[in-house]
Amino acid sequence: MPSIPYRRLAGFYFFYFAYIGVFAPFFTLYLDAVGMSALQIAVLISMPQITRIFAPHLWGWLADRGGNALRIAQIAGVAGTVAWLGVYASTNFAWLFVVLLAVMFCWSAALPLVEATTLTHLGDETSRYGRIRVWGSVGFIVAVIGVGYALDHLPPRAVVSMVLAMMLAMLAFCWAVPPAQLKPHASDDLSIWTILKRPEVMALIAGAALMSVAHGAYYTFFTIYLVGHGYSKAAAGWLWALGVICEIGIFVWMPHLYRAFSLRQILLASFALAVLRFVLIGWLVDNLAVMLFAQALHAATFGSFHAAAIGVVHKLFRGRHQARGQVLYGSFAFGVGGVIGGLASGYAWSGLGPAWTFSLSSAAALAGLLILWWKLRLPND
Numbered sequence: 001m002p003s004i005p006y007r008r009l010a011g012f013y014f015f016y017f018a019y020i021g022v023f024a025p026f027f028t029l030y031l032d033a034v035g036m037s038a039l040q041i042a043v044l045i046s047m048p049q050i051t052r053i054f055a056p057h058l059w060g061w062l063a064d065r066g067g068n069a070l071r072i073a074q075i076a077g078v079a080g081t082v083a084w085l086g087v088y089a090s091t092n093f094a095w096l097f098v099v100l101l102a103v104m105f106c107w108s109a110a111l112p113l114v115e116a117t118t119l120t121h122l123g124d125e126t127s128r129y130g131r132i133r134v135w136g137s138v139g140f141i142v143a144v145i146g147v148g149y150a151l152d153h154l155p156p157r158a159v160v161s162m163v164l165a166m167m168l169a170m171l172a173f174c175w176a177v178p179p180a181q182l183k184p185h186a187s188d189d190l191s192i193w194t195i196l197k198r199p200e201v202m203a204l205i206a207g208a209a210l211m212s213v214a215h216g217a218y219y220t221f222f223t224i225y226l227v228g229h230g231y232s233k234a235a236a237g238w239l240w241a242l243g244v245i246c247e248i249g250i251f252v253w254m255p256h257l258y259r260a261f262s263l264r265q266i267l268l269a270s271f272a273l274a275v276l277r278f279v280l281i282g283w284l285v286d287n288l289a290v291m292l293f294a295q296a297l298h299a300a301t302f303g304s305f306h307a308a309a310i311g312v313v314h315k316l317f318r319g320r321h322q323a324r325g326q327v328l329y330g331s332f333a334f335g336v337g338g339v340i341g342g343l344a345s346g347y348a349w350s351g352l353g354p355a356w357t358f359s360l361s362s363a364a365a366l367a368g369l370l371i372l373w374w375k376l377r378l379p380n381d
């Protein structure tokens with residue numbers, strides 16, 4: 001990719017998702033070690049999802065007004081990294097709540113604004129997005145495996161410094177990425193709300209949110225579900241890893257999919273396979289071969305879905321609206337959808353049981369499929 005800062009963008013994605021691979025699975029061990037209750041841990045760990053609902057809108061608005069999404073991400077990243085130093089100061093719950101609120105508020109700018117920058121660099125070659133984004137999946141696997149082994153020999157407090165190291169690395173790559181030149185577009189004079197109210201935009205956001213709802217039980221209870229049905233923790237870990245490995249494969253293969261199918265077709269197929277996947281997990285968990293197949297479908301329910309959805313956002317939000325488009329997509333799809341999916345799965349798990357909870361996940365994916373089939377129409381697609 002001679003005209004695209006491939007290595008610098010790939011480096012950012014690698015360390016951003018490596019940071020998630022350290023924070024999400026292992027910061028809970030630190031919180032538990034310093035005496036936090038289960039409820040306190042749940043509140044603190046949910047901070048990224050909560051801030052993702054509202055914080056990125058401010059960053060997207062600033063990026064659209066200033067015309068430099070990358071600079072906003074860089075400045076916010078510096079502020080978030082400095083705020084993380086507060087974790088070293090105290091283990092008081094109220095203090096950590098404020099510190100994590102500040103950290104996640106600032107770092108919530110990074111991914112959607114860098115996504116907008118990446119797609120601006122790519123221009124019409126959005127099929128190449130997967131070849132860059134795949135390094136995020138690689139970073140996550142490297143971090144989650146490497147830190148897991150490291151913590152067999154290091155105390156839980158080491159996680160705090162590991163998170164800081166990942167932040168510094170992704171901040172360095174974020175500053176190394178050159179800004180992308182936005183091309184004027186006919187939609188520049190439209191308000192963001194005029195674009196947002198278009199049927200195809202509302203359909204994409206609603207569908208993406210429903211896909212996150214569908215994954216709520218999976219991300220919250222999948223490991224517990226497997227262990228409860230006799231799988232070892234190691235087997236559960238390898239099943240998780242299989243999903244991410246297949247996700248990597250689909251990111252690499254995305255250019256071929258783009259040539260063979262339209263973005264709408266890729267999205268519809270991803271949702272259809274999500275309907276199948278969660279039914280299989282819910283009712284055939286004791287069959288290892290079925291679980292292997294279900295985890296391989298993560299390539300569709302996250303990999304091809306996300307890559308195609310990002311491409312659609314790039315088509316629907318053009319010119320100066322690109323940053324806000326990525327922010328709105330991330331906020332509603334992964335923020336609102338993620339919170340609803342997690343909370344709903346908790347209620348359903350205790351009230352209806354695992355099989356019916358995953359059946360509801362399948363129903364959410366089916367609802368998203370029907371919405372996209374009904375309303376998503378794209379120009380030249």
